[in-house]
Amino acid sequence: MPSSGTSPLPSSPWRFLWMFVRERFLGRAILLNLAAAGGIGLMGMEPVAMRGLVDALAGLSGPGLAGQPPAGSPVWPGGWTSEVMRWFLLLGGLWIASALFNRLRELVDLHTSPALRHAIQVRLFDHLIDHSPRYFQDNFAGNLGQKVKQAGQSAIQILEILTNDIIRIVVILAIGLTLLASAQTLFAGLLVGWTAAHLTLSALLARRCLRLSHAFSEEVSSTTGRMVDIIANAELVRAFARRRQELSGLSDALTGEIARSKELRWFLTRMWFWLFNALLVFQITLIGIAVSEATAGRMSVGDFAMIFSLASIVGTNVWGLSTRMLGFFEQLGILSGALELIVRPHEIPDPPGRPELTVSEGAIRFEEVRFAHPGSDLEKGGAVFDGLSLTIRPGERVALVGPSGAGKSTLVRLLRRQFPLQGGRILIDGQDIAMVSLASLNRAVAEVPQLPSLFHRSIRDNIAYGSEGPDGKGAADGAIRAAAARAHCDRFIEGRAAGYDTVVGERGIQLSGGERQRVAIARAFLKDAPILVLDEATSSLDSETEHLIQDALLDLFEGRTVIAIAHRLSTVTGMDRILYMEKGRILEDGDHATLLRRDGPYARLWRRQVGGFLPDDAGITTMEEAR
Numbered sequence: 095m096p097s098s099g100t101s102p103l104p105s106s107p108w109r110f111l112w113m114f115v116r117e118r119f120l121g122r123a124i125l126l127n128l129a130a131a132g133g134i135g136l137m138g139m140e141p142v143a144m145r146g147l148v149d150a151l152a153g154l155s156g157p158g159l160a161g162q163p164p165a166g167s168p169v170w171p172g173g174w175t176s177e178v179m180r181w182f183l184l185l186g187g188l189w190i191a192s193a194l195f196n197r198l199r200e201l202v203d204l205h206t207s208p209a210l211r212h213a214i215q216v217r218l219f220d221h222l223i224d225h226s227p228r229y230f231q232d233n234f235a236g237n238l239g240q241k242v243k244q245a246g247q248s249a250i251q252i253l254e255i256l257t258n259d260i261i262r263i264v265v266i267l268a269i270g271l272t273l274l275a276s277a278q279t280l281f282a283g284l285l286v287g288w289t290a291a292h293l294t295l296s297a298l299l300a301r302r303c304l305r306l307s308h309a310f311s312e313e314v315s316s317t318t319g320r321m322v323d324i325i326a327n328a329e330l331v332r333a334f335a336r337r338r339q340e341l342s343g344l345s346d347a348l349t350g351e352i353a354r355s356k357e358l359r360w361f362l363t364r365m366w367f368w369l370f371n372a373l374l375v376f377q378i379t380l381i382g383i384a385v386s387e388a389t390a391g392r393m394s395v396g397d398f399a400m401i402f403s404l405a406s407i408v409g410t411n412v413w414g415l416s417t418r419m420l421g422f423f424e425q426l427g428i429l430s431g432a433l434e435l436i437v438r439p440h441e442i443p444d445p446p447g448r449p450e451l452t453v454s455e456g457a458i459r460f461e462e463v464r465f466a467h468p469g470s471d472l473e474k475g476g477a478v479f480d481g482l483s484l485t486i487r488p489g490e491r492v493a494l495v496g497p498s499g500a501g502k503s504t505l506v507r508l509l510r511r512q513f514p515l516q517g518g519r520i521l522i523d524g525q526d527i528a529m530v531s532l533a534s535l536n537r538a539v540a541e542v543p544q545l546p547s548l549f550h551r552s553i554r555d556n557i558a559y560g561s562e563g564p565d566g567k568g569a570a571d572g573a574i575r576a577a578a579a580r581a582h583c584d585r586f587i588e589g590r591a592a593g594y595d596t597v598v599g600e601r602g603i604q605l606s607g608g609e610r611q612r613v614a615i616a617r618a619f620l621k622d623a624p625i626l627v628l629d630e631a632t633s634s635l636d637s638e639t640e641h642l643i644q645d646a647l648l649d650l651f652e653g654r655t656v657i658a659i660a661h662r663l664s665t666v667t668g669m670d671r672i673l674y675m676e677k678g679r680i681l682e683d684g685d686h687a688t689l690l691r692r693d694g695p696y697a698r699l700w701r702r703q704v705g706g707f708l709p710d711d712a713g714i715t716t717m718e719e720a721r
Contacts, residue, residue: 103221103437107429110437111249114213122206126257129199134262136192137407138269141400143188147181149396199258210253211246218242218436224532226441227512228468233435236322237315245432248425255422263415270408273400278387281380281401288376289412292369296416297423299365304423306361310354317347366417373413380405442514444532451530453538453624455488456655457523458509464517465508478504479678481518491656493666495696496675502659505675506627509657511535522625540623544630544659546614548602553578553587554594556602556613560620573620580650581616582643583609615643619650626650628658640665663703672696 104110115123174182219242230238267289274281324331324340331340384401387393466477478501486492494502507513509520511527520527527535540560548556557574574594578584586609590596602610618626628647644665660666667686674682674689674696682689682696689696 103217103433105433105437107252107426107433110429110433111252114210114217114249115253118213119206119210122202123253123257125202126199126206126253127261129195129202130258130261131265133192133195133199134265134411135269136188136195138266138273138404140185140188140192140407141273141403143181143185144403145394145396145400147178147185147396148399149394150175150177150181152395153177203254207250207253211250214249215242215246218245218432222436224440224444225438226514227507228441229438234319234322237319238436241432241435244428245436248429248432251421251425252429255418255425259415259418263411266408266411270404273404278393280383284376284380284383285408288372289408292372292376292412292416293419295372296369296419299369300419300423303358303361303365303420304427306354306358307420307424308427310351310358313347313351313354317344317351320344320347362420365420369416370413373409377405377409442511442532448529448531449525450534451522451525451527451538453523455523456624457488457521458484458486458625458655458657459521460484460505460508460518461521462518463508463515463520465504465513465515467513477516477678479508482678482680483518484673484680486655486657489653489655491651491658491668491670493658493660493669493672494675495660495663495666495672495699496681499677500675501678502675503629506541506629506657506659509627510539510541538623539625539627540618540621541627542611542614542618542629546602546610548598548605548610548613550597550600552592552595552597553583553613556598557583557616557620560617561622574616577616577619578613580619581612583612583616586612612643615647615650624654626654626656628656628660630659630661663700674699 104113222238222242267285270285271282274285321344324344331337381402384393384398388395388398460482463479463482464477465479482501482505494505496502504513508515509527511520511532515528522535522538549559554571554574557578560577561573571594575584578587578594587594587596596604598604598610598613602613605613648668656669658666658669666672670685671683672686672689673680674694676695682692682694684692690700
């Protein structure tokens, strides 16, 4: 399985494709070329055999005994002469041998194209998954997956054209020029001029068509994205009774798609009309000249048959290549677009060879951390953090509270190295997290987010995701059930017909918000990391379940450094420290009782939550009065 330690991927489609061919498929690519050359080369000799056969047959109807072989010529049963038999066997042998070469090529391709597509898609996905969270926020997940699939498919189609169509046209032109020059130089010149003009025109038209194809593709992507967006928010559409409006908007978008489609199809119709007519003109001209030469006695009937057959073979292959040019440029454009989107430098690089993070105590230190989101000017007050320093002792349980936009979630994401710092550093047990492997950092931190992510898999698989187990094959069933019980998942799981095999649906849609959060907590139990991050981990739970989960979390807290983000202050009253944050600064630091006695921002926030919508002067001033 590839890893981040593999060689970097080129962004150029030619270098990208060559890298894979060179590393794993060079021998098979050469064999594909040889098989294609052999197949068309033998087929290119068909006109020679046809000329010999026709001349041999013409000899039977010459002066003297019409329809009889020349005197002294051996005769086979049925009146076949040895010369007729020789040319006939040669012609049949060429056909059979050419077909065998073509079948050989197909057999080699059977073991090349699928493997190449697999290798490309795996390597691209390996690079894709190492992009930063911001990258995935800026791009549709469906579009990224589609690009990976398209890149693999486009690569094998480009390889097919290079190792089949291009080779075939080169070989057949070489044979055609040789044979036509032997008959008459005029024919060779006509073939060269027409082929060059035809392929040049085909390339120019294909490039023009490619722009129209891209415009149509963009329309299709836009309408598809709009449709997926509506489907994903079907419940919202239903809730606001906006079906007609959404349908109308989608219909308008599809109208634009139809217009681009008609424009593309009309251009294709005109392009094929002119190119095919050019092919007919070439063949008619070539054969017409050959007829004139034959009737004038300057060419034998066999030569005429050779030219007729050769014109058909060359014309068919040139036409085939010209029709493939559109597909070639289109697939090249698709591959280029996929590489442009996916093969970007990682925002947070993780080069191979970095040391593993070793967590023995779990001490965390933020030193003069400076960070601003993209588009914000760090020097003009746009920073989330501007010189933030914070020390969290080993095993300490710290809560982050404050209004939205204070920087609580950003602080946790920086700890997970999900965003690059503009200044300062973050240390875990004295190790700069920017200098250790990202995988080891992620293994050291377990997180229960406010909106847990679940795979469209079974509950068992989603919980087991927290641990690979000692054998690398996943956690044992007993460990999964124990984690589920500690997170109070077991009751709702066993209440379902499929139990732990229940498939949760896309993003866990088959589970309630509280059930999804409990599955995420069970996953954290199973991961057993030394540092635990909770981002509103009980926000979707009812009061009774919240109480049960808090008891379970107390067990999970033991021996771990804990950072908990909370808006419901009732969930953090038992924490060792509470940090009240506003605008990226820590305004207060202390335990619950200490902060209440200070009667600062935290105490005011506490009174609002305990007193509901009562004003600050409603008389609730201390924790005891709030109770």
